[in-house]
Amino acid sequence: MHVICFDIDGTLVASAGFDGELYGETMRDVLGVELRSDLTQYKNISDAGILAEILESVSDVGERARLAREVQATFVDRTKQYIADNPKLIREVPGAVALVEVLRKSPNVRVCIATGGWAETAALKLRAIGLDPRSLAMATSSDALRRTEIMRLAESWATKAKVTRRTYFGDGVWDKKAAAELGYDFVAVGDGVGHQVAFPDLQDIEGIVRQLGVQQIAQVRPGPIGPPPDAAKLRRLA
DSSP states (O other), rough: OOEEEEEBBBBTTOOHHHHHHHHHIIIIIIOOOOOOSOOOSSSSSSSHHHHHHHHHSSHHHHHHHHHHHHHHHHHHHHHHHHHOOOOGGOOTTTTHHHHHHHHHTTTEEEEEESSSOOHHHHHHHHTHHHHHGGGGGETTTTTTTHHHHHHHHHHHOOOOSSEEEEEEEEESSSHHHHHHHHEEEEEESSSSOOOOSSSSSOOOHHHHHHHOOOOOOOGGGOOOOOOOOTTHHHHHOO
C-alpha cells in the first residue's frame, strides 16, 4: 500500500497567508506575544506546538491550560468569521481537489491529511474548497504537537495494510524535514521550499501521478468523493 499524505495550508488550500495572520493576531491579543518571524526557530511547528512553547515562557503552570483554551477558541472563531466574510477568497491550491479525488480511486493508495493546524480550523478550510474532512483520515495538532507524530497518526488511521511506500506533500521546510525524519518521499508544492521534486501547484495530475508511480490511474475517471469502505473504523472525525 502507498500512503500519500497531504499538508493543508499552502498545499491543498491557499490559506497560508490569512491563517498565519490570524494566528499571529490571536497570540498578540490574548497573550501579548509577537510570533517570531522565522517559524523554524520553534521546536514544533504546529498550532499547538508553538502555543505550548510560548506558554512555557509567558505564563505560570496553573494558567497554561486556561490560556491554551482561550487562544484556540479565539483562533477558531476568527477563522470561522474570516471564511464566512471572505468565501470567494478561500480557494484550493489549483488542482488539489481533483488530485485527491483521483488518488483516492486507486486501489493501492490510501490518502490522508497531516496538518499542523488544529482539527477545527483544518476542517473549516477543507470544507471551504469542497473536501469532506469526515471522509479522509486526518491527524492534526489537536492530536499531537510534533509533525512527525501527526504524520504517523494519519498513516495509522488511513490503513492497517502493509505500507510499502510513503509520500508527503508539503510547502514548508518543516514539512520536508519531517518527511526526511520518517523516511517519506517528499513532494514540494509551490516555491516555499527547495526540493528536487517540486510542482508549482497540483494541476499537473498526470505528472504527479507519474512521479508517485501510481498504477492504472488512466482508467480512473474522477467522480464524487466518498469515504472508503472501512472509513468508519479508520477515519478520524473532524
